Amino acid sequence: MSILVHEEYSQDVAYAYDGTLEGLLSAIFYAYQSGEHPQDIDTPQHLQLRLGQRLHHIETSTTSALRLQRGISRICGEDIFDLIKHASLSDAPNASYAIYTFVRYALNQNKTHPCKLCKTRHNCPQTTPCARAKTKARKVSSLRLEHAHEITGPVLRLERAVLNERHRMKQFLRFEQTAQGIWFAKCNPNANVIPVLMDYFCARFGCESFVIFDEVHHIAGVCDGRDWQLVQTDSLNIPINTSNEQFIQAAWKCFYDAVSIDARYHPELRRQFMPKRFWRNICEMHERMPDTALKAHTSASDASNRQTLSPGLRLDQTRE
């Protein structure tokens, strides 16, 4: 009764969007607008059509995405929009569909929200609940407490997985100083975490410029010391490192080797905390990896780069 989306309501349609948050919000907006209940929402690469299913390509529209964002923030609270934002960064299959059902459920649950009787609600510029509503609104939305719910639960778990991956990146990014004085780091996360990572490193670095490049999603976060931007790119030219860089890396490796106690040797525990998939971007682990693994990876990534040459450089596609 309270759950809106059932299989029998769904019409045989699948939405394909461009993989960005704006695209996803546009797709959900379109579903509301057209009164459809799509069975699948995904990027064209991952979407596999069911028998007799119609495919609809969604044009990313910033206006409709913004309108949906405003609606969700006003009706359910900003923390619920944050939840959607974080969950949408996940690479997990069916993440987009889980978010779609969650948005439907969340908006339906909060039908009687404080803006309901407001006369100016249709052309209200506010993205957040206004002062009158704010006093009533709770700090944490009650939707966030529904860990065991069949619609909310998966989205909460998606968010948790993304934030865990973000924490891993905070731990295991290794910066190198390039000759121009810019700090550079490469990473291979299993979720598109750079948008939620940049603020942390901006704060940590103070006022220095740095670049974080995501090999998996081909996204780079570029910080010029004050503000940051996201760049989608496949071509990556790393300038040579400073002369001091080799020395510091040697010092770090020396420290890493020195602090280990042989009598307590426990590599399983290390692997549990520091999974092997990260090792190729952690400088002190390079010599512990078989050479073949490193080489195999570099050639494979080159090949994949050539195949998926994207339409050039797109600046500032999403700014969270």
Place this chain on the structure above:
Amino acid sequence: MDILEKLEILSDAAKYDVACTSSGITRNAQEGKIGLASASGCCHSFTPDGRCITLLKVLMTNECVYDCAYCVNRCSNEVPRTTFTPQELADLTIAFYRRNYIEGLFLSSGVAKNPDHTTELMIQTLSILRNEYAFNGYIHAKAIPGASPELLDELGHLADRMSVNMELPSQESLKLLAPQKNKQRILAPMRQIQENIATDHETRALTRKRNTYYPNATPTKKMRSFAPAGQSTQMIIGATPESDFHILNLSAALYKHFSLKRVFFSAYLPINQDARLPQNDAIQLNREHRLYQADWLLRFYQFDVSELIDQDKPFLDTEVDPKANWALNHLDFFPIEVNSAPLQDLLRVPGIGPKGAKLIVQARKKSCLKEAELRKLGIAYKRARYFITCNGTYAGKGIAFTPEALRAQLAAPIDGGKHGRRADKCLAGQLSIFDCIDQPQTPDALPSPPMSLGGAQADGLFGWQQAILHPEKVRA
């Protein structure tokens, strides 16, 4: 000497310090400063032994005037000796911090010349970091027992966390293995740190808000707060015959009276050849693990130390963890209903931790929790099912509700694998030292202290506790 060689020697010498946490304080980034700190801490790497590297853990110097039997840096050991200059160490810290290798600095030291001289070197390093480099990250500094209170105060205002090594769990052992150290000398800086933190906290609370009619007394010069992340300590276990009962009571007293953030245990590793030390070459890693489990119960599960262990069985069970052990001995408390039990009862269930208990309390407001829901919340249902009912149904059917039957289900031996020297780990109580003492558990079995300086005795089972509570009565 090359800085690489220095780093290798001094980090190698510091590796036996167990505490390596960057937790306890959140400090946001500030304009013009480098770095920040977060209360949960952040581990940046893990060594082959599975321990985390979060701070650059080094000694200021490995020269030492003391001759403690268990220590790798004792003056009678022939190891290469070196000292960092404050500038070198500060440069290295900043270079590592910028590359995201570390979260800050952990600075300990051997005692070169005297405690005051060593502390001054440490203060110099920290003030270069804080004042010249405007370093805003985490710094953990070891207080050297015997240093003057003024220097300790200065060090504390530069560091985030302070710690004093307790070294060994009893005065008797200290006298045997570290004859130059004594209890009051160790407890005095701990007490000073605790008092300074409390004073600082109070002063800040008073000056923060306009809470009098007088003009606000905000100090014109902003001073760093004193060790805002609190203090910790560590002790070696297994080098001397103290029981787990003794150790846990001591750590509970430290948490209670000195408001420590952490007590670290370090299983004794045979480094030196010494007749006073156990020579059986086995490490009590399992015992250390159980002690940490009990420590967690004290800090996060609202257990009291008397619930975990008693004097009749002074060692923790090696087969089951302390929480399961408590549950098996209190089966009349179980099963409890997950959908209605209060938080502190949920915390007593084996398989439900603080996070899981909090999630249960949140989630049950909206839905009725059964097996599937509990599994989704991340509860160790396999263990928890014998102690809970879900909406009235008990899921542990098939197993008799008796301590023996449940013990067989819950027994979880610590499986460390077969690497390195883990194959010859030993169990608690398997010691081959103190030939005069066969059963080290009971207090009256310990040899009476040879001299008394009047007042209460500092030795015996609760010797440290007495020294903590009555500093004026108990002398070392």
